[in-house]
Amino acid sequence: MKKKLKAVLFDMDGVLFNSMPYHSEAWHKVMKSHGLTLSREEAYMHEGRTGAATINIVFQRELGREATQEEIESIYQEKSVLFNSYAEAERMPGAWELLQKIKSEGLVPMVVTGSGQLSLLERLEHNFPGMFKKELMVTAFDVKYGKPHPEPYLMALKKGGLNADEAVVIENAPLGVEAGHKAGIFTIAVNTGPLDPQVLLDAGADLLFPSMQALSEAWDTLNI
Template structure:
């Protein structure tokens, strides 16, 4: 299974091989089981402002900027974009609700996978749409010794969010590598679309309620049902890539 997916990717991109040097990770829904909290917060916040965004639909918007998500819903429900002031109010409400929910736990299998990657000499790179000021502290608490600030792409580093490829192209730039020297690990359709658009071999992990087709239709090269499954099969994936 791995061999065919890698062969198809190489043929499509015209590469001789994947010379793996780094693994680019999304955060919410990949490293932390946090997307269900984001979905609840979006649902409740939109309801407060008289709009409807179901929890399942929130998973489909994962990776967009907050303003983009708000405007998509506002345009659909009201027929026009929200003002900058209203965007700030809605996003502030969403953030307050999110922060009131129980803290998300790390995804099972995530630290084992990260440790394996780090110990094998590969560079873990974080690519997230988050702009939390405490991001590095939180990562260091749960995944000690894995991430470095210079190998992190956050909301402050890019102009466009996913599905635009800019976040993953910035990840390549920070790591000093080319597209055929990395892989992406994503859980969201828009994140998969961004990784594929950046020309990077993209592994999807379906950690949410969406059907597998939502990820495969965006071009995921491989699909796993959880981070634990990916962690358990990582050596086989890596060995196939580095043959």
């Protein structure tokens, strides 16, 4: 497959940036302040969903109803404010080295994220200079359905003019792995959080690594 490979599609949080500990902590604390339970580990399971979908799952489970639009907006705003109060997440160890290898092979790196943060482009360019092109990014603004729906990765293929067998996905979240798998793309999982590795395999990962560093070190030997 590597002979055919043209692009590598990267999730952002938990793959390029070590930001998931902050997201999970913010979700946990805000839900607790509303008398609701969302553990830090469960937050990793919901990574890739829209904020509204995550809030609704908790409301249905614990209150037996959907959250109102006002509740969704209020809770998500609180979560965003708390998340933004934490130190800026550093780039994931191994990510820069892997991107350099990919670029040296003439492959195109692309970002496929459920994030809609407006500072995204600036952060990516600051931390990974010259690696990503704006027109080849897929964010929350580009899609109607978030992960685990395959639309984000299908959109990436469309933007890149790619067939599914000309790309690989790198994901850390079960929902992201499921989205890449459903899009028909070879999907590599990196378990950068606290999840049982089997969860990522069950979601459809074709390969599994314990870290981005491990994937970077093994990249040249991969038979994909």
